[in-house]
Amino acid sequence: MQFNRKDLLGLEDLTSEQIKLILDTADNFKEVLGRKIKKVPALRGVTIANVFYEPSTRTRMSFELAEKRLSADIINFSKATSSVKKGETLRDTLENIKAMKVDIVVMRHGSSGAHKFASEFLDVSIVNAGDGQHAHPTQALLDMMTLRERWGTLNGKKVTIIGDIMHSRVARSNIWGLTKMGAKVTVCGPPTMMPVDIEKLGEGGVKLEYDLEKAVSEADAINILRIQLERQSTRLFPSSREYFEVFGVTSDVISLAPKGCIVMHPGPMNRGVEIAQEVADSEQAVILPQVTNGVAVRMAVLFLIAGGKVDDTELNEN
Amino acid sequence: MKMTSWKDKREFWISGAKIADPEAGKIRAGSVLIQKGMIAGIVWQKSPETELPVFDAEGLVLAPGFIDIHTHLREPGFEDKETIESGTAAAIAGGYTSILCMANTDPVIDDPSVVEYITKRAEDDGHCRVYVTGAVTKGLEGREITEFFHLKRSGAVALSDDGKYIADSKVLRTALEYARVLGMPVISHCEDPYLTSDSQMNESFVSTRLGLKGAHTASEEIAIARDIKLAELTGAHLHIAHISTAGAVDLVKKAKKKGIDITAEVTPHHLTLDETMLESYDRNLKVNPPLRSAADISALKAALRDGTVDCVATDHAPHNEIDKQVEFNYSPPGMLGLQTAFPQLNTELVKNGDIELIDLIRLLTSSPASVMGLPGGKMKQGEPADFVLIDPDEEWVFEKRMIKSRSYNSPLIGKKFKGRVKGVFLEGKYLEDVS
Numbered sequence: 095m096q097f098n099r100k101d102l103l104g105l106e107d108l109t110s111e112q113i114k115l116i117l118d119t120a121d122n123f124k125e126v127l128g129r130k131i132k133k134v135p136a137l138r139g140v141t142i143a144n145v146f147y148e149p150s151t152r153t154r155m156s157f158e159l160a161e162k163r164l165s166a167d168i169i170n171f172s173k174a175t176s177s178v179k180k181g182e183t184l185r186d187t188l189e190n191i192k193a194m195k196v197d198i199v200v201m202r203h204g205s206s207g208a209h210k211f212a213s214e215f216l217d218v219s220i221v222n223a224g225d226g227q228h229a230h231p232t233q234a235l236l237d238m239m240t241l242r243e244r245w246g247t248l249n250g251k252k253v254t255i256i257g258d259i260m261h262s263r264v265a266r267s268n269i270w271g272l273t274k275m276g277a278k279v280t281v282c283g284p285p286t287m288m289p290v291d292i293e294k295l296g297e298g299g300v301k302l303e304y305d306l307e308k309a310v311s312e313a314d315a316i317n318i319l320r321i322q323l324e325r326q327s328t329r330l331f332p333s334s335r336e337y338f339e340v341f342g343v344t345s346d347v348i349s350l351a352p353k354g355c356i357v358m359h360p361g362p363m364n365r366g367v368e369i370a371q372e373v374a375d376s377e378q379a380v381i382l383p384q385v386t387n388g389v390a391v392r393m394a395v396l397f398l399i400a401g402g403k404v405d406d407t408e409l410n411e412n
Numbered sequence: 413m414k415m416t417s418w419k420d421k422r423e424f425w426i427s428g429a430k431i432a433d434p435e436a437g438k439i440r441a442g443s444v445l446i447q448k449g450m451i452a453g454i455v456w457q458k459s460p461e462t463e464l465p466v467f468d469a470e471g472l473v474l475a476p477g478f479i480d481i482h483t484h485l486r487e488p489g490f491e492d493k494e495t496i497e498s499g500t501a502a503a504i505a506g507g508y509t510s511i512l513c514m515a516n517t518d519p520v521i522d523d524p525s526v527v528e529y530i531t532k533r534a535e536d537d538g539h540c541r542v543y544v545t546g547a548v549t550k551g552l553e554g555r556e557i558t559e560f561f562h563l564k565r566s567g568a569v570a571l572s573d574d575g576k577y578i579a580d581s582k583v584l585r586t587a588l589e590y591a592r593v594l595g596m597p598v599i600s601h602c603e604d605p606y607l608t609s610d611s612q613m614n615e616s617f618v619s620t621r622l623g624l625k626g627a628h629t630a631s632e633e634i635a636i637a638r639d640i641k642l643a644e645l646t647g648a649h650l651h652i653a654h655i656s657t658a659g660a661v662d663l664v665k666k667a668k669k670k671g672i673d674i675t676a677e678v679t680p681h682h683l684t685l686d687e688t689m690l691e692s693y694d695r696n697l698k699v700n701p702p703l704r705s706a707a708d709i710s711a712l713k714a715a716l717r718d719g720t721v722d723c724v725a726t727d728h729a730p731h732n733e734i735d736k737q738v739e740f741n742y743s744p745p746g747m748l749g750l751q752t753a754f755p756q757l758n759t760e761l762v763k764n765g766d767i768e769l770i771d772l773i774r775l776l777t778s779s780p781a782s783v784m785g786l787p788g789g790k791m792k793q794g795e796p797a798d799f800v801l802i803d804p805d806e807e808w809v810f811e812k813r814m815i816k817s818r819s820y821n822s823p824l825i826g827k828k829f830k831g832r833v834k835g836v837f838l839e840g841k842y843l844e845d846v847s
Contacts, residue, residue, distance in 0.1 A: 106621075185737050205739035206612075206623035207693030226741070228623030263623060290626065291617035 097398035101220040103209045104229035105270040113235070113274060119394035120239050120387065126163065127390060136397050137166035143191045145171045145201040146223070147178070147208075152361055152385055153223050153233070157200050160392035169196070188212055198399060201225075206263075219399045227261050232395055233360050234267035236388040238275060240380050241315055243387070244356060249276030254309050256343060257319030257368050258287040258330075264360045265319060269296040282309035283319075283341060286330040306341055307350050315356040318343050318369050334367045344370040348378065356380055422840065423447050427459050429469035429801065432476070433791040434774035439473060446797045449839035453793055467842070469801055472834055473769070476791055477509025477540075477798035478776040480750060481784050482574070482599075482653060482677060482725035485511075485542070488529065489518025494730040494818050496530065499750070500539040501816040502728070504843055506750040507800035507833040509540050510781075510788055515547040516575045522547035522558045524566035531567050540838060541798075543786060548573045548587045548598060554580055557587050564594050570784055572599035574653055575700075577635055579605060581642065588648035597649040597675070597784060602635035602660070603627075603701065612740060614687045614702040622690060624740065629657035629708065632701055636660050640667045643674055651783060652676040654727050656701040658711030665720045675783045677725035678712050680753045684760040685823070695736045695743035696823040699727070702745075713766050716775060723779035724772075726753050730819035748822040751815065756824060758804060758831030769804055797840035806832040 095115055105113065126134055142161050146154055161168050178187065191199060198219045201209060206226030213220050224230040242248055253272055259265045259281050272279050273296035280301040281292055293302050303309040310316055321337065331337050348355065357379040365371050373379065424446055431442035431454065443460045445453040480503065486494035503511050513530065515521035527544045534542035546563035550556045552573045560571065571591055578584045591598050608627040613619050615626025636652055640663060643650035652664060655676045667674045687703045697703060715721040729746025736743055754776065762769050781789030788798050812825050836843045
C-alpha cells in the first residue's frame with residue numbers, strides 16, 4: 095500500500111488504513127533506531143526544510159533526527175534568527191525556501207490553518223509539526239504508536255485526555271486519530287478550558303467529564319496536557335495551586351484508574367501543576383518512550399510523504 | 413440597445429423597462445421622464461407618446477439607485493487599499509448611486525476638515541454621491557466625543573466609531589444625548605471587546621474543530637442590549653451596524669415594539685455565507701462580526717421579511733493582497749461588498765424564494781435612505797434621477813478582472829450569480845458599461 099498524499103496537514107482527513115500504514119511503517123523504522131548504525135538511505139537526495147515559527151525542543155530535534163536517519167539533506171529555519179524579524183511574510187519566506195528547490199517543508203506555526211494557507215501556493219510537500227490550536231498530527235501518531243506497542247491494538251481501548259483541551263492541538267489530533275482507530279476518548283479539565291461542543295469532535299465523538307476521578311476510573315491510558323499559560327490572554331483558572339488540587343494527576347488519582355493504566359504527556363511538563371513528580375517518574379509513565387517513538391513516526395511520515403513504499407531491502411541497506 | 417448617446421441627454425424618457433417602486437412595493441411596466449437630472453414624471457405605460465428622446469430599457473428592471481450606508485472608502489490614509497475614486501467606481505459597478513463612508517480613516521473623520529476633504533475629493537474624482545459619517549469619539553478612542561455640531565455643519569450626516577465599540581457607557585450616553593438634538597443617527601458597532609479579544613471567527617463547534625478562537629454571539633448581544641437601553645434613556649436614534657445573530661434580532665425586535673428609536677442593518681455576507689465555509693481558512697471570509705451559523709442566517713432572513721432589520725448595507729471593507737496573504741490570525745477582517753451585494757442577494761435570497769425582488773430593491777434603496785435621512789431611493793417625481801438598470805435573470809460569473817476596487821478581498825471571485833447590474837443613471841446621466 096502506498097500513502098499517496100502530498101501533505102500531512104492533520105489526521106481528520108486520513109483514513110484508519112492510512113494511519114495504520116504510518117504506524118506499521120514507524121514500527122519498522124523503530125527497529126532501525128535500535129541498530130548500531132542508525133541510518134538508512136531512504137531519502138537520499140531529498141531536501142527537507144524545517145521551518146519553525148514557534149519555539150520547540152523535542153518536535154524540532156525529533157524531525158531533524160528522523161530526517162538524518164533517512165539520509166535526507168536538511169536546512170533549518172527559525173523565526174528568531176530569520177528575516178521574519180525584518181518583517182518578511184510567511185508567504186515570502188516559504189516562496190524563497192521553495193525557490194531553493196526543497197522537496198518537503200516541515201512547519202510549525204502559531205496560527206491555526208497556516209499549513210493550509212501554505213499549501214495554497216507551495217507545490218512541495220508540507221508536514222504539519224503543529225499549527226496554532228488546530229493540529230499536531232505527528233504527536234498524535236507517536237502517542238498512538240506508543241499505546242499500540244503496549245496493547246497491540248487501539249480498538250476498544252479507553253483513553254482519557256486531561257487538561258487544557260481548548261488550546262491544545264495535541265488533544266484535537268489525538269481525538270481524531272484515536273477515534274478513527276476505534277478507541278474511546280474521554281476529555282477532562284476545567285470548563286473554562288473546554289471548547290464548544292467538544293463532545294462532537296472525532297469519529298463518533300468523545301465523552302466530556304469534569305470530575306477527574308470519574309474521568310480516570312475506566313481509563314486504559316491517561317494523556318496529560320501541559321497547561322499552556324503562554325496561550326492564555328486571561329487566566330482561565332484561579333491559580334496553579336488550585337489547578338493541581340483539582341485537575342493535577344497525582345499517584346492518588348492514578349490509583350483510581352484500572353491497574354496498568356498508562357500515563358502519557360507530550361511535554362514539556364509542568365511538574366506540580368498538571369502532573370505530580372512521582373507520576374511523571376513512575377513506571378506507568380511512557381513519556382520518554384513517546385519521545386523515542388516520535389523519531390520513528392516522523393521517519394515514517396517523511397518516508398511515506400516522499401512517496402516511499404515499505405521495502406525491507408531498502409531498510410536493511412546500510 | 414445603443415447606450416453611448418445617453419450620457420448627456422438632459423430631457424428624455426426611459427421606457428420599455430419594468431419600473432420598481434420600492435415604496436409601493438410593486439414592479440410594473442412604465443416609463444420615467446427625466447428633466448435636468450430629476451424625475452419629472454412617471455407614467456404606468458410601457459411606451460409614452462413623446463417627441464423627446466427615448467432610452468429603450470426593454471427587458472430590464474429600472475429601480476432607484478442603490479444606497480449603501482456602510483462603506484469603508486479608506487481614503488484618506490489607506491489609499492493602497494481603496495481611494496474615493498476606486499471605491500465609488502466599485503459602487504457604481506454594483507448599482508449604488510449613493511454611499512455613506514465610515515470614519516475609520518487616517519486621520520479619523522473626527523474633524524470638519526476631514527469631512528470637507530472627503531467631500532471635495534468625491535466631487536473631484538468620485539463616481540457617485542458620497543455622504544460622510546463623522547466619528548463619535550476623537551481618534552475613535554472611545555473617550556471624548558467629537559464636535560458634533562461642527563461635523564454636521566461641514567456635511568457629516570451620521571456618527572459612528574464603526575470598527576470599535578464604545579465600551580464606556582457614559583461616553584455613549586453623552587454622545588446619544590448630544591446627537592439627538594442634531595437629529596443625527598449614531599451607528600453602533602456592537603461587540604463586547606472583552607469577550608472577543610483575539611477572536612478569529614464565530615464561537616461554535618466549527619471553531620473547536622478548526623482551532624480558531626471564537627467570538628460568541630453573546631458578545632454582540634450584550635453590546636446591543638446596553639446600547640438599546642441607552643437609546644431608550646436618551647431618545648436618540650440608534651442604528652445597529654451589521655447585525656449578525658438570532659439573539660440580536662430578538663433584542664431589536666423587542667426594542668422596536670417598545671417604541672425605541674432603533675434601526676438595524678444586515679450585510680449581504682451575513683445573509684448568505686456561514687461559518688462552516690471557514691474550513692478553507694480563506695482569509696477573505698474573515699469579517700467582523702464573524703460569519704455565523706445557519707440558524708443565525710435563518711433568523712436574519714426572517715428579520716428582513718418582518719421588518720426587524722431595516723436595510724442591507726455592505727460593510728464594504730477593502731484590504732489589499734499584502735494584508736490578506738498572511739496567516740488567518742494576522743489577516744484583518746473585512747471583505748469587498750459593493751459589486752456583489754445585489755447579485756449575491758438576488759441569487760441567494762430572491763431566486764431561493766426567501767424574499768421578493770421588490771423587497772430586495774427596497775432594502776437597498778428607500779429603506780437605507782429612510783434610515784439615514786438621505787435623499788434618493790424613491791421612484792417619485794422630484795427625486796434625483798439616480799437609477800439602476802437590472803437584468804434579474806442574467807447568469808454571469810464574477811471575475812477578478814471585473815473588480816473596480818483597489819483591493820481584491822472577495823471570497824466570491826469565481827462565483828456564478830443570477831442577476832446583473834446593466835447600467836446606472838446618476839442625476840439623469842447614463843454611466844455606460846458599469847459592470
